[in-house]
Amino acid sequence: GAVVSQHPSWVICKSGTSVKIECRSLDFQATTMFWYRQFPKQSLMLMATSNEGSKATYEQGVEKDKFLINHASLTLSTLTVTSAHPEDSSFYICSARLGQVASPLHFGNGTRLTVT
């Protein structure tokens, strides 16, 4: 069964609005979660690493003020796309590890964001 749950699965919003995406670890604590973005026919791109109780670590080129990450508990990380624009339309996926650092990542089901 799924070990990481993501919500919503899809969202359509208007330009200028903000969208919050939730990522939950099921039945395990995740001190670290990862947020990815994937454009059509392209590979997964790591956006940021979400750290419980501290600031997220953003990848180069990812605007931290636009993509707000909050990891307030050991089972929940949220990504808020602020002032969304059509170019932010993409597939956003979170992931977490069930075990130690070398263990595989488990992904949420992803959120398809369309900004009109």
Added chain:
Amino acid sequence: RKEVEQDPGPFNVPEGATVAFNCTYSNSASQSFFWYRQDCRKEPKLLMSVYSSGNEDGRFTAQLNRASQYISLLIRDSKLSDSATYLCVVSGTGGFKTIFGAGTRLFVKA
């Protein structure tokens, strides 16, 4: 050079065929290796981990060659349901980030 490189696709094969994917990685400190499968408009799902001694799971066989820094995935007796994108993933410790290959698209046709 990309940190993780995969065979360019797409691969178009008939049902029942055997198909092999290769993947090379550049960081010799890499410690963990995986193959994921991603269906269209879905999240990646772990297919199998790759162990130094090689490992098999049903029709799927994964191999690791640390000296040459490549991993492979062999699919025997291809099924229509094997059609997907296969992602090579490399990970490590000590701040090493998990790196995803760009993926290889497989089409299995009747």
